[in-house]
Amino acid sequence: MTFGGLTSRAERGRLIDKLLEIDRVFSLALILIAGAGALMMFSIAGSSWEPWAANHLTRFGVAFVLMVALAVIDLRVWAAVAYPLYALGLILLIAVEVVGDVRMGAQRWLDLGPLGSFQPSEIMKLGLVLALGRFYHGLSADRARLSWYLLIPVAIIAAPTLLVAHQPDLGTAMLLALTGLAVVVLAGLSWRVIFAGAGLALAALPPFILFGLHDYQRQRIMTFLNPESDPSGSGYHILQSKIALGSGGLMGKGYGLGSQSQLNFLPEKQTDFIFATLAEEFGFLGCMAVLLLYCAVIFTSLRTASVAHSHFGRLTVAGVTSTFALYVLINGAMVMGMAPVVGVPMPLLSYGGSVMLTVMIGFGLVQAVRVHRYDEVTGSKSSLI
Template sequence: MTMSALTRPGERDRLVVKFSEIDWLFSLALCLIAGAGALMMFSIAGSSWEPWAGAHLLRFGILFVVMVVLAMVDLRVWFAIAYPLYGAGLVLLVLVEAIGDVRMGAQRWLNLGPLGSFQPSEVMKLGIVLALARFYHSISADDARFSWWLLIPVLMIAAPVLLVAHQPDLGTAMLIAMTGVAVVVLAGLDWRVIAAGIGAVAVAVPPVVMFVLHDYQRKRIFTFLDPESDPSGSGYHILQSKIALGSGGFLGKGYGLGSQSQLNFLPEKQTDFIFATLAEEFGFVGCFSVLFLYAVVIFMALRTSALAHSHFGRLSAAGVTATFALYVMINGGMVMGLAPVVGVPMPMLSYGGTVMATVMIGFGLVQAVRVHRYSEVTSGKGTFL
């Protein structure tokens, strides 16, 4: 075989063109958020790369390469794997019910032996977006607005939500549900249906809280409403987080000088409450800067969604962006005492490889939508399926 046959200049040129189409400003914003997270982990570990900052940067570096590679994948491949990925996610969630590991009273993990363990619910965060995007790609705008077809996405969302909620993992179940609903709304759901849905949820919340949720989940909600009722118990997390937020003031106490985090008053300071750590050391200015970076990422991802020529591309990019935005909103509300503590981390800023992998793979899809934004994805005969 000749060298020219091995290198295939035409294909190499196409890869170069695809590489140049990646949104590098978007990628830079992700790097800055991950860098800010590493900076805070270095501080709260006593100016040490161990045990969090070094591992955080290493994971991000690997997953950044994964994102770039996934950006080269044609949208028709993403389209083809949409239903299989969703189906595989459901099977894995059922396996968790049957043989999953139990930790801290929850059955959420599958043990992979020497490879460690993972949470199949993370697969579903991307699977639900792709499956719904493919479904709405194949039906008309009128059917998406309101028809009996709506029962199918309702069932597609309900199945994983109920399985995840049963583990129990209320935070992830809420995230999957809200992401799925966001895709359905973005697909063109009639506003009257949206209003009716909001009303139904409002009516259903009180009985669900009182008779469906576990005791500890119900306690979290009551604690959110009145954290001072148990300041040294269930209200401790929220109160310490508020102290850290308030004590930072406008400019913060200074890098490495946050008393709540440095003296271990603030729980989960490297994961769920790292934003409170940031607020204590860098104040309002630091928080605003990081939130601005999140806003840039969300805006640029939505712009990519708007530029896509295919309905599948638009909805899949928007769905991934909705998941990311919900992470930020839920964690921010939780840290500020505006939402119950449900164990949702701040993406890219918090320590943890599972959520970072989900986010970066999702952004690989967003970048693929940008790189292949002129591609037409069809669902008729002769398509790439």
């Protein structure tokens, strides 16, 4: 009885020790970003917690607890679920093609009846990173640099990217492709291949735009190049976003005083264009403060990757961080008129449960790598490839 009690206390002590290893700066930055998003939603709802701010905070609270719970999971468990999670995501993406719900001209959702609907592409954002991390964990540096083995990660990346692009969801397809590319490059891909690939991508871009995109996607690119050509139609989103950004100036108009958002000139003010709302009310300084918080999250994540002993841990953290950074870069460029509108939200700042859940599960993996940074993910090459 005493022995069992001592064992139980020892296990609780180890669990507490693991929880204390979670990065406090990282966690505080996440809380501040989500809090800033809730403040903006409270403002644009006319100083009301409904319909966005309260839900946003509740979802973040649940997701934060989930992140902490996932942080104590051993890296060997993460490695074990890597391929199954990727396979599940791929099967669900194929199911979307067959029985998926069609909304606003896109077939991206699976209906779960009373449980609601969800986008399988969210599962794939994490499954892709885990699968690539596990593959490269068992690969030698020479084979990762340049060999026929490169065809395997190319296939791992291409399959979900093409399925998501066909839905069509160009924003998520871009995220998957760029995240996968980041992991492959960081795994040690030869610079000759990188430069050759970049050249081929640039050469293929014009024909891809002409023949590979849907009409509305080409229209988005033309609108991005010249939004003034249709100010009340396809160019409306970008123009109103630019007005909100510019009118905020250095210090902003003040909390709750943004005319573009308060008077509903700014579309999707609580989701895709919440950063423009922030700029109007808090100005350049407010935007820089939030961007510094994003930088803190990215920096601390990369620091975790740098101290991890396992190759699997380093690459998966790099992949999760790349996805997060791409969210910030694409959304920031989108609201400033420097990129086409592709429906990519600002993570944790924008309203939306699916993206928040995906991001926080990914950060659970990041913190698991930090907590178990001295652990190795064992396994022979034949068992991991």
